[in-house]
Amino acid sequence: MSGQHRLGPLPDDWTLPAVEAVNRAWFTSGAITLQQCAGCGTLQHPPEEICHVCGAMTFSPRAVAPTGIVHSYTVVHHSVHPSLDRAVPYAVVLVALDGAPGLRVVGNLLGVPVDEVAIGLPVVATWEELPPTDGEPLLLPQWQRQDQLPQQT
């Protein structure tokens, strides 16, 4: 069941991302920090080890607006693991970022009943602080309805 530090629906022993060079900013910055190519300025997500436009392999972090629109979603009813049995039903959303046209981010939609999740909902990012997986605290991007802010958690 959810620990006190978790905002999302999933349990403490759930899968967390491995923080690696390519995704460190994304998972630790506490901002919607995208990977921007140092050569041509292209933003890409998920981060990759090479720019898909110019082939450069150096990047700088670029924070964009922490807002977006629900582009798609699913409400998961069937638990695929015993540790999820008490988490279902939960919503997973795909958010189209306002600050990076064409780029989309996966997260949970927090504080919204699953039957109110819909394509087109304006959402804003929040961050779940999670125990370090590789030395640094994880700040996992999650999403809330824009019209529900501010929300204490």
Add this chain to the structure above:
Amino acid sequence: MHGAAVVVGVGESTYYKRGGAPISEFQLACDAIKNAVADAGLALADVDGLVSYMDRDEPVRLSAALGLGDLQFSAQTFGGGGNGSGAAVTLADAAITAGYAETVVVFRSLAQGQFHRYGRPSVGRRARGAAAYTAPYGMLSPAQITAMQTMRFMHDHGVSEDSLAEVVLTSFAHAQHNPRAIRYGTPLTREQYFASRWIAEPFRLYDCCPENDGAAAIVITTPERARDLAATPVAIVAAAHGLSHRDGVAAFGEENFPTAHYRTVARSLWQRAGVQPADIDVAQFYENFTGPVLMAIAEMGFCEPGELNAFVAGGALRAPHGRLPINTSGGNLGEAYIHGMGNVVEAVRQVRGDSTCQVPDVALSLSVSGPGFAPGSAVLFGPA
């Protein structure tokens, strides 16, 4: 030069519900290969190539165990899952056409009762690569991933739940004619479909393929070798696999999201075959989940996405006289989920004229492999 090889045999193991096979996945593979080779009227020693996709049963072990001929060619394709069946046929055709092997068996064996279940992903570990952006949010099973794609697809194009249902009901209806099918004798009604529980919206239970144990195989050889055989050869009219550059981006980052990853395959296949979708007599569309089937039908060019509701309605997908009969063996949903190799076998049977839901006068029989995961692949068969 492509498509010079011909299919001369098909075979499968008995199909079982997950955990129901009394023999191992390797033994299932051996059964399917032996049955396909016998169907071709060949000896196991005539086989000099093995091709598969995402399979654990290594050609070296199979060759030693089955007493195959000297192995000249073995390969399997990259990429996730059941989208590789058409690509495997492509590899076999390439090997035979280029002269690297004479007689190649394409096979797939899958015992989800013996090994891990696709619907039960492992958890609690550090997620790396693409999974780092999805698994922490409880987005990890194939049903969940394709639900995310399908939800947007239905929204964009007004695709109805009735159209999802039609894919399921078609497979179950066809399975009632096929004694090999796991769902043989257990029909499904529209009411039962809509009453079934949610898995991941917009998918209900019956939108999702089962987990099964079984194996299927086809035997491919040269036209010259086929002339000596009793079996009616089936031509590989064309085959294709691949994807466009930015349609491989992980975590729903595809440029064309939502996509079944079939636009590139469609373009290549129709160009190589010199035919149009309207020319196709019967098709097998891999049903991992219903939504991706509809996406693949549209991306293969059978209709525009916005025309899908009309395209599939009114029995249009049903054999023998629908506009485009699909999944005539019962498919993954009704016959068995053997990672789509059963769909390939059925596509060959439709040309030979020995399907349990035979469409009359088949000149072009299509098999489209798994949608929703990249790269896609497809193969088109016809009379040799």
